[in-house]
Amino acid sequence: MQIQWWIGICIIALILITAAGIMSARLWCYRKQIRHMREELSLLESVDTNYQLTSVVSAGKTEELITAINHVIVSCRDEKRALIRENKIYKESITSISHDIRTPLTSAKGYLQMLQKNNVTEEKREVYLQIVEKRLNHVSDMLNQLFEYARIEANEMEMELEEINAVNVFAETVSLFYDDFVKKGCEPKVYLEKETCKIRADRHAFVRIIENLVRNAMVHGTGDYQFAIVKEGEWVRMRISNLTDSIEKEDIDKIFDRFYTTDQSRSLKTTGLGLAIVKRFTEALGGKVDAKLEENRFMIEVSLPLIKEKM
Numbered sequence: 640m641q642i643q644w645w646i647g648i649c650i651i652a653l654i655l656i657t658a659a660g661i662m663s664a665r666l667w668c669y670r671k672q673i674r675h676m677r678e679e680l681s682l683l684e685s686v687d688t689n690y691q692l693t694s695v696v697s698a699g700k701t702e703e704l705i706t707a708i709n710h711v712i713v714s715c716r717d718e719k720r721a722l723i724r725e726n727k728i729y730k731e732s733i734t735s736i737s738h739d740i741r742t743p744l745t746s747a748k749g750y751l752q753m754l755q756k757n758n759v760t761e762e763k764r765e766v767y768l769q770i771v772e773k774r775l776n777h778v779s780d781m782l783n784q785l786f787e788y789a790r791i792e793a794n795e796m797e798m799e800l801e802e803i804n805a806v807n808v809f810a811e812t813v814s815l816f817y818d819d820f821v822k823k824g825c826e827p828k829v830y831l832e833k834e835t836c837k838i839r840a841d842r843h844a845f846v847r848i849i850e851n852l853v854r855n856a857m858v859h860g861t862g863d864y865q866f867a868i869v870k871e872g873e874w875v876r877m878r879i880s881n882l883t884d885s886i887e888k889e890d891i892d893k894i895f896d897r898f899y900t901t902d903q904s905r906s907l908k909t910t911g912l913g914l915a916i917v918k919r920f921t922e923a924l925g926g927k928v929d930a931k932l933e934e935n936r937f938m939i940e941v942s943l944p945l946i947k948e949k950m
Contacts, residue, residue: 672701676708683712740781743774750774784912787847791919798841798923802946805836805845805875809868812849819857820864827864836868836875837946844920845943851913852879852939859885859937873945880938887932894930917941 672694679692691709694702750767753759759767790796810831820827838845856864860881867878886894895918917939921928926943 669701676705689716740778743777747771747774747778784916788912788916788919791916796844796923798844800839800841803838803840803842803845805838805840805877805943806832806868808842808845809849809866809877812846813853813866816853816857823857825862825864827866830865830867830869832868832870832875834870836870838875838924838943839946840924840943841920844924848917848920848941849877851917852877852941855879855913855939856881859883863936870945873947874942875945877941877943878938880936882935883932883937884935886937891930891932895928914939 676692679690682688683690691712692705694705747770750771754764754767754771787796810829813827813829817826853866856866856879861884862882864881865878869876869878895914918928921941921943924943926941928939928941931938931940
């Protein structure tokens with residue numbers, strides 16, 4: 640009996656020693672892996688690199704933990720780089736827009752100085768005043784777009800929804816640009832849906848969508864302007880199309896980005912916010928917007944939901 644008792648004690652002791660050894664080995668692996676991860680995280684914190692965490696030993700669930708952390712690292716890295724790109728574009732755009740605003744102001748100042756001279760004829764005075772007015776109107780338009788987009792970004796634009804006949808508002812707004820097209824030596828083709836198209840929208844936002852679409856066509860278009868509003872199923876669709884020589888296929892995916900302009904020289908003096916505002920207002924009204932380029936014809940389509948008729 641005593642021998643069996645001692646054998647039992649030895650077996651238990653051996654089991655405990657083995658278990659302690661296994662636990663010690665596992666603990667050593669965990670410590671080594673954690674130390675390695677800490678060193679790698681310190682490296683990632685100090686250096687912008689594509690490096691990710693690696694496993695040096697197989698320790699339980701650490702590989703799953705490393706995989707999860709690597710997903711977070713990649714996501715944070717992508718967001719950081721996207722933010723850096725956005726900030727760079729933002730700074731470059733602000734610099735360009737500042738220059739675009741300063742240029743007409745400087746020009747207007749120069750003409751005002753000439754107006755102060757005593758030898759200016761009435762004919763020249765009238766011409767100078769028209770130029771000054773044109774320059775100041777241009778600056779006012781740019782500042783209004785910047786202010787409007789800033790309010791949209793800050794969620795300060797409160798939508799006052801009302802029932803609107805989309806066809807009537809579309810026709811009225813487009814007609815305001817008739818003289819501008821005449822001055823360009825062309826007359827746009829306008830198609831209006833014969834049926835009533837009622838939508839629930841903020842009138843200011845809806846009018847601004849149309850205005851920005853028409854202005855964009857005038858600035859970037861080269862002719863054959865076509866404006867249409869049609870009813871298709873549960874949607875009212877506005878289509879603005881024109882010929883162009885300044886828009887390429889690669890521009891389409893970025894055409895609604897803020898400050899984006901296909902005029903890289905900025906000779907057209909646009910803020911690059913017109914279509915960004917169109918997209919924001921359209922989405923706020925529950926609609927969608929799309930752009931297409933087929934050969935040299937550029938088209939933007941804005942779709943807004945119709946008010947459902949009561950049965």
